[in-house]
Amino acid sequence: MSFAALRSSLRKSVNVRAVQRVGRNNANTFRRYTTETPAPAPKKSNVGLYAGLGAAVVGGIAFYIYSSDSDAAKTAGTALKSGAQSAKVAANYVPTKADYIKVYNKIAEVLDSAGDVDYDDGSYGPVLLRLAWHSSGTYDKETNTGGSNYATMRFEPESLHGANAGLKVARDLMEKVHEEFPWISYGDLWTLAGVAAVQEMGGPKIPWRPGRIDGFAAQATPDGRLPDASQGSDHLRNIFYRMGFNDQEIVALSGAHALGRCHRDRSGFDGPWTFSPITVTNDYFTLLWNEKWVWRKWDGPKQLEDKKTHSLMMLPTDYVLVEDKSFKKWVKAYAEDQDLWFKDFSNAVSRLFELGIPTSQFVSSEPWVLPTIDEQSEEKKQ
Structure with a gap:
C-alpha cells in the first residue's frame, strides 16, 4: 500500500473513532464534527476528551511509524501529529x-x-x-x-x-x-x-x-x-541571528544569567553570576557594568571573577557584552532600568x-x- 493510500486510511480511521467517542459522550460535541460553524468552546475542561482523541490519533500514526524504521516514516508521523493538533484546535477539543x-x-x-x-x-x-x-x-x-x-x-x-x-x-x-x-x-x-x-x-x-x-x-x-560560553561576539551573533534575534534581544536574553550558577562537573565553569541566584533582577547587568572583572587564575576554563569579593563569575560570552559597542549600550540601559529589561526580556523569552x-x-x-x-x-x- 502506498503512503498516500495509507495516510488516507489512517485519517478515515482516526476521524471515525474520534466521532464515535465524542458522540457517545456528548451530543452537542458530536455536532461540532458535522457543522461548518463550531459551537462556543465549553467552559469545562476538555482534558479527558483531548487525551482520548490523542490516543486515537497516535494509535493510527504508530501503526505506520512502527511498521517502518525510516526517518521518512517518523517525519511523516510528525506531520500527521501536527495536523491532528491543528484539527483539535480548530474544533476546540483541547485542554483549557x-x-x-x-x-x-x-x-x-x-x-x-x-x-x-x-x-x-x-x-x-x-x-x-x-x-x-x-x-x-x-x-x-x-x-x-x-x-x-x-x-x-x-x-x-x-x-x-x-x-x-x-x-x-x-x-x-x-x-x-x-x-x-x-x-x-x-x-x-x-x-x-x-x-x-x-x-x-x-x-x-x-x-x-x-x-x-x-x-x-x-x-x-x-x-x-x-551558545559556546568560551566564544566572543561573532559567535553570539551567529547563534542568535540564526534564531532571528537582534543585538538588543541578545543582551536581553543574556540577562537570564541573573539566575543559577555554573558547575565544574557540567560546563567546566564554576560559580554564580550574582549574589541572588534564585531571584530575577537586573543585578547581572548592574554587576557586569559596575564591577571590576579580572581573569580568574585557576585550573579550569577561562572565566572572569569580580575583583572585590572573588565570589562571582562572568563567562567570556558575558564579558563581550561590555566590550562590543552595540551590546554595551543595552547592558548600560538594563543596568539603569530594571523595568525596561523586564519588558524586553519578557518579549524575547516569549x-x-x-x-x-x-x-x-x-x-x-x-x-x-x-x-x-x-x-x-x-x-x-x-
Missing part, C-alpha cells in the same frame, strides 16, 4: 487554560522542593529555565528546524550535547510532572516550566500558549546550535519559546498571561 494552570501550579511546587535535597541555592528554577531555553534555542530560521515544538532533547545524541550537560536533572523533574499530567506535550511542559521559573522567582510575566507536539529522534538537531511552531497548532490566537501562585491565593481571598 485552567488545565494548564494546574500544571503550572505543580511545577511551582517542584521549584521549591530543591530545598529538601539541598540542591544548589534552594530552587530548581534556574535549571528548569535552562531546560526551556535550550530546548527552544536550537531553532534555525533558514531551515525551519529545531526549537521546542518536538522536544527532541529527549533523545540522544541531543541530550548528550555539551551545552545540555546537567539538564537530565530538569528533564527527570518534569518527567514526574508528566506522569501526573500525561496529556501535556513535553515541549509545552518544558516551556511552561521556564515560564513558571521566571514568574515564581520574582521576574516579569512571560506570555505563553500551548500547542507544541512531541516529535521523534529524526527531528533532533545537530550539536553546535547553542518569542524564543514559540520559534518554529506552526500557528495552527496553538490553542489560542494570543499568548496567555498565567497567574503566579501568590496571585491565585490573593484571588481566592477576595
Whole structure:
C-alpha cells in the first residue's frame, strides 16, 4: 500500500473513532464534527476528551511509524501529529487554560522542593529555565528546524550535547510532572516550566500558549546550535541571528544569567553570576557594568571573577557584552532600568519559546498571561 493510500486510511480511521467517542459522550460535541460553524468552546475542561482523541490519533500514526524504521516514516508521523493538533484546535477539543494552570501550579511546587535535597541555592528554577531555553534555542530560521515544538532533547545524541550537560536533572523533574499530567506535550511542559521559573522567582510575566507536539529522534538537531560560553561576539551573533534575534534581544536574553550558577562537573565553569541566584533582577547587568572583572587564575576554563569579593563569575560570552559597542549600550540601559529589561526580556523569552511552531497548532490566537501562585491565593481571598 502506498503512503498516500495509507495516510488516507489512517485519517478515515482516526476521524471515525474520534466521532464515535465524542458522540457517545456528548451530543452537542458530536455536532461540532458535522457543522461548518463550531459551537462556543465549553467552559469545562476538555482534558479527558483531548487525551482520548490523542490516543486515537497516535494509535493510527504508530501503526505506520512502527511498521517502518525510516526517518521518512517518523517525519511523516510528525506531520500527521501536527495536523491532528491543528484539527483539535480548530474544533476546540483541547485542554483549557485552567488545565494548564494546574500544571503550572505543580511545577511551582517542584521549584521549591530543591530545598529538601539541598540542591544548589534552594530552587530548581534556574535549571528548569535552562531546560526551556535550550530546548527552544536550537531553532534555525533558514531551515525551519529545531526549537521546542518536538522536544527532541529527549533523545540522544541531543541530550548528550555539551551545552545540555546537567539538564537530565530538569528533564527527570518534569518527567514526574508528566506522569501526573500525561496529556501535556513535553515541549509545552518544558516551556511552561521556564515560564513558571521566571514568574515564581520574582521576574516579569512571560506570555505563553500551548500547542507544541512531541516529535521523534529524526527531528533532533545537530550539536553546535547553542551558545559556546568560551566564544566572543561573532559567535553570539551567529547563534542568535540564526534564531532571528537582534543585538538588543541578545543582551536581553543574556540577562537570564541573573539566575543559577555554573558547575565544574557540567560546563567546566564554576560559580554564580550574582549574589541572588534564585531571584530575577537586573543585578547581572548592574554587576557586569559596575564591577571590576579580572581573569580568574585557576585550573579550569577561562572565566572572569569580580575583583572585590572573588565570589562571582562572568563567562567570556558575558564579558563581550561590555566590550562590543552595540551590546554595551543595552547592558548600560538594563543596568539603569530594571523595568525596561523586564519588558524586553519578557518579549524575547516569549518569542524564543514559540520559534518554529506552526500557528495552527496553538490553542489560542494570543499568548496567555498565567497567574503566579501568590496571585491565585490573593484571588481566592477576595
